[in-house]
Amino acid sequence: SAVISQKPSRDICQRGTSLTIQCQVDSQVTMMFWYRQQPGQSLTLIATANQGSEATYESGFVIDKFPISRPNLTFSTLTVSNMSPEDSSIYLCSVALSGANVLTFGAGSRLTVL
């Protein structure tokens, strides 16, 4: 399985600012995904990060709010823009190894917006 490193692990942010979360994988992967886990809730898919093309966003999530980069097969970033307290969540990067139906998750980035 892949090893995923996420940075930052946690941050406290001011309302109206933006924060970029980085996800680094120790092997090349085709599929990378970004999930949000709101306090006490389950995981919700934000978008699929596609290498070489724009990310594919799920209903309720838009590129202006959550821009994603995927410059190569081992790295992706998620930016949470113009943050409000409702954006306080754990943001998780995950990958699916080629041909596998299971996801491996990073440890997550816990954001608190004041």
Place this chain on the structure above:
Amino acid sequence: GQQLNQSPQSMFIQEGEDVSMNCTSSSIFNTWLWYKQEPGEGPVLLIALYKAGELTSNGRLTAQFGITRKDSFLNISASIPSDVGIYFCAGQLAEYGNKLVFGAGTILRVKS
């Protein structure tokens, strides 16, 4: 959208007891996965199920892919304190582009 109903929402059990949790849906799934999440960590895969009726064990954990492909259960035998965490079921729907849909989670607490 697609929904998984996971129950129970939480459990507070005595060490040594067996635990059972399940997920149901009105949709048919191609894959069922069970994850465990501990505080400050991402979910970790426990068991993956790929075929209807499949019964798979991982140590004290046993999970089954329901024969109708609409449900799955996870059993933990002889629980120990380190079993504490949140357990999530996740299903993969072919009609949903093979993306994973997660249940709401079962919070497990163990009294020693």
